[in-house]
Amino acid sequence: MTANPFTLLESHACCGGEVRFLSHQSRELGLPARVNLFLPESAVAGAAVPAVYCLAGLTCDQDTFLIKSNAIRYAAAHGLALIAPDTSPRGADVAGEDEAYDLGTAAGYYLDATADPWAAHYRMGSYIRKELPALMEAHFPLKAGCRGIMGHSMGGMGALAIALGDASAWQTVSAFAPISAPARVEWGQKVTKAYFGGYEAEWGQYDPCLLLAAGKTHPGPLLVDQGxxxxxLDRLRPDLLEEAAAKAGQALMLRRHKGYDHSYWFVQSFVKDHLAHHAKGLL
Structure with a gap:
């Protein structure tokens, strides 16, 4: 086994298991990266367990989902690990990357930029899809290839796109208030201009609705909750996801919740169901 590339920054006992705050040098990003890991009690003792990757949204980082979602207590009950990466590279020194909340720092959209100057470091797509799972499974007690993925908002978009893009690598998927059709809304149009140099066709790899339209489906149902x-709501477009799933024959459990907004109070309210969904498909 190769040397462990992760540096342990902090660890905390939690819900019978342990939360670890980690950093490592990422090959894909070309920069140091932060990632947080929750190991349930059995994994702390050395048993390999399935993992669910948790992707946060715009303005967030690797701390947000595990701290705000209340997911850890339910992951602990099911014996699942949770892995929470950052939402973008940090310290890329791209001009203007800190000027807006929806582009640049904390807005990596879980894709690979193709246009300069973003292309060198803004490679969250390959980082989440390839590099991070391989590293985590090589150096922590995680079952190889036994993975689920979930996310909120931009992270919900990323979770759906990653699972649809390679269903064999991700056995379960769920999302809270995902950006369902990024190529068709303001946030995504800003990405097209910057990260893709105006080349709209690049969205075919990352837009959940476009993936479904291209015949990319998942054998398990997609669980999506929306307030x-x-x-x-006008930039999330769950209606377009519902339409695309129906046309593709994709099983979709889209649950609309009256009175709920976009916050983590909404996520907390239904995260128990999401961990049960992942446990059913992974255990």
Missing amino acids: TDDEF
Whole structure:
């Protein structure tokens, strides 16, 4: 086994298991990266367990999902590990990357930029899809290839796109208030201009609705929760996801919740169901 590339920054006992704050040098990003890991009690004792990757949204980082979602207590009950990566590279020194909340720092969209100056470091797609799972499974007690993925908002978009893009690598998937059709909304159009140099066709790899339209489906059902009072509803477009799934023959459990907004109070309210969904498919 190769040397462990991770540096342990902090560890905390939690829900019978352990939360570890880690850093490592990423090959894909070309920069140091942060990732947080929850190991349930059995994994702390050395038993290999399935893992669910947790992708946060715009303005967030590797701390957000595990701290705010209340997911750890339910992962612990099911014996699942949780892995929470950052939402973008940090310290890329791209001009303007800190000027807006929806582009650049904390807005990596879980894709690989193809246009300069973003292309050198903004490679969260390959980082999440390839590099991070291989490293985590090589150096922690995780079952190889036994993975689920979930996310909120931009992270929900990433979770759906990653699972649809390579269903054999991700056995389960769920999302809270995902950006369902990024190529068709303001956030995604900003990405097209910057990360893709205006080349709209690049969205075919990352837009959940475009993936479904291209015949990319997942054998398991997609679990998606959406609040009806979400202030970003016109940019999330769950209606388009519902339409695309129906046309593709993709099983979709899209649950709309009256009175709920876009916050982590919404995520906390239904995260128990999401961990049960992942446990059913992974255990």
